[in-house]
Amino acid sequence: MEIVAAIGAARHAVRTRRPLIHELTGSVTANDCANITLALGASPVMAQALPEVGEVTKKSSALLINLGMLQPTMLASLHRAARVAVQEGIPLVLDPVGVGTTAWRTQAAIALVKAYKFTIIKGNGSEIQCLAREESGVYGGVDSLRKVLPARDVQHMAVKLGTTVAVTGAIDMVSDGKQTYMLQNGCSMLTRITGTGCMTGALAAAYSAVTTPLTAAVAAITTMSLAGEKARKQAAQAGPGSLHAALFDVVYRLTAEDLRRDGKIRSVSL
């Protein structure tokens, strides 16, 4: 199936199958991740406690690990959930938020990537680059350095990390090492709302429950970027607060046909 047809089918499948998505994420964006998952039509569960985390993963159709507010006490839960996901063949998505800022966070992410086969790793350009190169202390926060990475670099990082890589930024890229897509929807005001990257990770987990990793990653980024464009029009002259609220409304209404018609998705030959 062609990619545009596949993302439309995935949009429809999430709405009709309503998969349970286990999301391990921090307090800054947990509420937004849960609500964007609901808006898409899936069902979020955010349980993190070590005594129950594995049991919740086992019941779920996908697992998201987001490192945004990583705490030493969370690491055991993340590893237990990831182990169950791999054992049970449940799609496993990593959002390496802030990787590259400190040695501890970067090492924690590298340990996860080495221990478990992730289905998708989704991050901004800075995070994915630091993870692939195993670099830390390179940049200062959770927002991207805003450099658009060349498609060939993204393809190499997918090969190096052994998974489907989704890189967000002014131009988004997705690659599984064999096929690479350049995605050109978006709205710069999305960078003025914290959590748009984290919500994209939640969308990737929801889509990965119903389709292939490559399609799920393209669908997630196109959903968020297109929602940004449409919400920006809806919020007209208003600022990030209205855009934030409008994002949930637009994702809730977004149809398979909207994705097929308005998604700016280009296959890159390398």
Ligand SMILES: Nc1ncnc2c1ncn2[C@@H]1O[C@H](COP(=O)(O)OP(=O)(O)O)[C@@H](O)[C@H]1O
């Ligand atoms: N300069 C930009 N212009 C248009 N869209 C953008 C721009 N920067 C980021 N986006 C969009 O914002 C969303 C979140 O990406 P990004 O800001 O890179 O994530 P993060 O919040 O993790 O840093 C993506 O859908 C991306 O396409």
Ligand SMILES: Cc1ncsc1CCOP(=O)(O)O
């Ligand atoms: C501000 C902040 N600080 C730690 S995690 C976080 C949220 C980051 O969200 P996103 O990666 O989606 O911008």
